[in-house]
Amino acid sequence: MSTIHWIDAQPRSARWHSESGLPLPRRVVVADDRMKAAVAYRLACEGTALLWRGDFQNARQLLRAMDRRVGRAAPGVAGTPAETFHLYRRFRAHRARVLGKLLVLLEEGYVLGLRRAPDVRPACSEAYGAYEASGPVAVALTELLGVISAQQWREKGVYVPALEARVHPHYGVFAPTRGEYVDLVARAPLPRGGDVRTAFDLGTGTGVLAAVLARRGVGQVVATDVSARARECARDNVRRLGVELTVRVTGPELYPEGRAGLVVCNPPWLPARPASDLDLGVYDAGGGMLQGFLDGLAGRLEPGGEGWLVLSDLAERLGLRSREELMAAVMGAGLRVVDRLDTRPRHGRVRDTDDPLHAVRAAEVTSLWRLAVA
Ligand SMILES: C[S@@+](CC[C@H](N)C(=O)[O-])C[C@H]1O[C@@H](n2cnc3c(N)ncnc32)[C@H](O)[C@@H]1O
Structure with a gap:
């Protein structure tokens, strides 16, 4: 089982889960509403994950701001279509790794205990299966947003x-x-x-x-x-x-x-x-x-x-x-x-x-x- 560790007044840990195969974050710091996008982006590029403890909607905004910064590194049209395709895939993987450094914690029963957070329990149960009582689980916010949007597609x-x-x-x-x-x-x-x-x-x-x-x-x-x-x-x-x-x-x-x-x-x-x-x-x-x-x-x-x-x-x-x-x-x-x-x-x-x-x-x-x- 993969576990992430961080200090939040005292040492803490949680199970790491990634459906898209994001690597286990080795360095994790706590972040909240005071975090500036430029700092978050730099830390994420350096490989440090940010465990979000602030407002959920602010976390989404921060993610969008980080995405705009990643977007500036997007490839233009290269040589052959094959080269463009491979560059494009590499860019998408880089973007997923950087944005995937903003994490949230799902407490027991897939409860997202952040201010202004939606109830993600039904969406998580559908995507991940019934909650196994094994403590909190950390996921990338990008993946959680994907899980929420998948539930909306499934319903509609x-x-x-x-x-x-x-x-x-x-x-x-x-x-x-x-x-x-x-x-x-x-x-x-x-x-x-x-x-x-x-x-x-x-x-x-x-x-x-x-x-x-x-x-x-x-x-x-x-x-x-x-x-x-x-x-x-x-x-x-x-x-x-x-x-x-x-x-x-x-x-x-x-x-x-x-x-x-x-x-x-x-x-x-x-x-x-x-x-x-x-x-x-x-x-x-x-x-x-x-x-x-x-x-x-x-x-x-x-x-x-x-x-x-x-x-x-x-x-x-x-x-x-x-x-x-x-x-x-x-x-x-x-x-x-x-x-x-x-x-x-x-x-x-x-x-x-x-x-x-x-x-x-x-x-x-x-x-x-x-x-x-x-
Ligand atoms: C392009 S999707 C097509 C799905 C569906 N038939 C349709 O037309 O919407 C390809 C499907 O093949 C499945 N698949 C991929 N590799 C497979 C394999 N080796 N054996 C059986 N299914 C596979 C995938 O899980 C996916 O559901």
Whole structure:
């Protein structure tokens, strides 16, 4: 167990918890409303964590002021898109480390005992699980704010036009905020003339694609995910959507037992190492999940069946994977391309000209590749 230590009139300690893998702070000092942003920023850059004892809203303001200082070090557009991407990721990691030095203490039962603090107990229980009676726990304020915002998303849900319903993402689960890829799965022609008794949805996340397949009349959908949070989230959503008799959620293995007439997979689109489990929906280390899907497909399809690979060309535009490599992986797995349906992103970041990856994102195309045994 990791523990932080500090002096607050007398020596104190607390359990350290970080979902995003922030390192255990070795030097911790107590900070309150008198702390100036310039001092806080300098201490954080030097690696000293600040355990906040002042007003909660002032802590949020201090965080914003520190963020503005970090922002001045943001990378401009470098050379190649790949270089820009790597610089951008490094900057984001640096920003997370610096801002992650402002800490708050959750007392027994996830009580945040600061002035003007919200009741964070429900949000923390949803994100971290039931409180284990093992004393106070220290977390980065940035992470706590993420936990609070995740609870709001979970309550409100994300409207999915293809389902004419809301899907409720849990903390740390990939949210279908980019509806265009869901629409591809909703409109691609089903294989075997529509006679699909069993489908697999690999890496189901919120369960959104499994639910779309169920609504399209697929008899039985088996949905898998490596993440326990995603599996719980998918079960919650299929219940809410009334398709729990059609969709079975399992894992952590990528492929379930048996064969299917349709196997859908929307792997993380970028072949890069996830910094933590929170990144599992975005980064696929070495393209391992994509390769696993392709390699297993021919042996799992029923005659006349298809695999649907949902993939954006962002990795290609960033120089992280070439189209030739993708096609070689498809052919190497004994597969052929039946057809490809394309769509353009509609999400807000496409219009964000301050984003260093703006040009790449604006040109991005998301495709549904219909694959069959060669
Ligand atoms: C891009 S998200 C897609 C989620 C969902 N299918 C959707 O379309 O919204 C990728 C999902 O794959 C899961 N995943 C990542 N690596 C995996 C693996 N090796 N095996 C199974 N699932 C994996 C992640 O946890 C995440 O939920």
